[in-house]
Amino acid sequence: MKIDNLPKVFQAAMPVLETLENAGFEAYFVGGSVRDILLKRHIHDVDIATSAYPEEVKSLFEKTIDTGIQHGTVTVLYGNESYEITTFRTESGYQDYRRPDHVTFVQNLEEDLKRRDFTINAFAMNMRGEIIDLFDGLDDLKNRVIRAVGDPEKRFNEDALRMMRAVRFMSQLKFTLEEKTEQAIVDHHELLRKISVERVRDEFVKMGIGSDSRQAFQVFLDTKLSEDVPDFEGKSELLSVYPKLKFSPTMEASFWSIIMILLKVPNNQISKIMRDWKNSNAMIDSVERIVDFFDILSDHAPTDYELFQMGKETLLNVIDVAHILGQPVESKALVDRYAALPIKKSSELTIDGRFLIKMGITPGPNLGKILEEIKKAVISGQLENDQVAIENYLN
Ligand SMILES: Nc1ccn([C@@H]2O[C@H](COP(=O)(O)OP(=O)(O)OP(=O)(O)O)[C@@H](O)[C@H]2O)c(=O)n1
Numbered sequence: 001m002k003i004d005n006l007p008k009v010f011q012a013a014m015p016v017l018e019t020l021e022n023a024g025f026e027a028y029f030v031g032g033s034v035r036d037i038l039l040k041r042h043i044h045d046v047d048i049a050t051s052a053y054p055e056e057v058k059s060l061f062e063k064t065i066d067t068g069i070q071h072g073t074v075t076v077l078y079g080n081e082s083y084e085i086t087t088f089r090t091e092s093g094y095q096d097y098r099r100p101d102h103v104t105f106v107q108n109l110e111e112d113l114k115r116r117d118f119t120i121n122a123f124a125m126n127m128r129g130e131i132i133d134l135f136d137g138l139d140d141l142k143n144r145v146i147r148a149v150g151d152p153e154k155r156f157n158e159d160a161l162r163m164m165r166a167v168r169f170m171s172q173l174k175f176t177l178e179e180k181t182e183q184a185i186v187d188h189h190e191l192l193r194k195i196s197v198e199r200v201r202d203e204f205v206k207m208g209i210g211s212d213s214r215q216a217f218q219v220f221l222d223t224k225l226s227e228d229v230p231d232f233e234g235k236s237e238l239l240s241v242y243p244k245l246k247f248s249p250t251m252e253a254s255f256w257s258i259i260m261i262l263l264k265v266p267n268n269q270i271s272k273i274m275r276d277w278k279n280s281n282a283m284i285d286s287v288e289r290i291v292d293f294f295d296i297l298s299d300h301a302p303t304d305y306e307l308f309q310m311g312k313e314t315l316l317n318v319i320d321v322a323h324i325l326g327q328p329v330e331s332k333a334l335v336d337r338y339a340a341l342p343i344k345k346s347s348e349l350t351i352d353g354r355f356l357i358k359m360g361i362t363p364g365p366n367l368g369k370i371l372e373e374i375k376k377a378v379i380s381g382q383l384e385n386d387q388v389a390i391e392n393y394l395n
């Protein structure tokens, strides 16, 4: 099979492959980008595999970074892009179920593709757009099946995170899980405990916001993978409720907020669960805000001032969450109202504290109150955002 008219991301990388081929090496696009071009999905980054050793790759390009040189990966900066170029390798002697503790470079593409997790992730594509499919991945793509390359038990023992990747891809791609691959997860789910929470979390979130999260969550439960992710109060209820949701959240913060709302987690305990999953402080803050404003929106139509406080991003998240939880909100009206607010940020006020002091108001908490009152009046349209108007208003 051959792909004509390769998308721009591949075109831009052509000179890199060409340089490697002209120097007598083999070079291919591999991994998710080849899968995604075959599925006509958006391609976010392209990975390259080559028969050249890392030192040889480095000698061929002007700007390189030693990304993971002991594992064979060099990043090449070319044009405005960067490409991870990895020497063909096998991975033997996995010890911690996470990373190869020993990689062996090989001269042969087949060996490299054999070590990969799923047939749909084990394609290679050369410069001419020809697809190399050694494990019938094209059939699996057609039948929309996630199937391990070779022996699934081996693949999961090499890297237990792959079990989470399996359910994540089910959700993202709306694929089903091949029987033996699923059985191997049932038999080995507890290996997931050896993987860092951060890596598990990233897959968990991708599963939660994928387009078929219901089906994927169900398999996540059925295979008992769910027993090997951070434990928290209400986890089992959550996991059984989630597949019943009709839609998938579109954003990571919405996903976590839905979890908190479904579990009725009090706002002051949100950070505990979020921290168990090793979320960043920024993510924790967003989720707390979304849950707060979701409560407000459930209670009454937000005032202009509340809309201002929410900000565009939180508003979109709250709408996302409300939609999925089946709570009717007039999302277009809200977004339009937000867009029509006289100011979107406090810094857009034409006056500030210093202006008020110059007007003779004494610094202190009272000044803050007056400033806030002016802001409210401007936001609600009672007062023009204009220095003279504000001066008159205060006198
Ligand atoms: N645990 C893993 C992770 C990756 N891979 C291989 O390395 C490729 C690139 O990995 P990565 O970028 O993590 O995943 P993608 O499949 O590209 O998915 P995404 O679109 O999310 O990047 C995968 O396609 C697969 O061939 C693997 O075999 N086992």
Ligand SMILES: [Mg+2]
Binding pocket: 031, 032, 033, 045
């Ligand atoms: Mg990738």
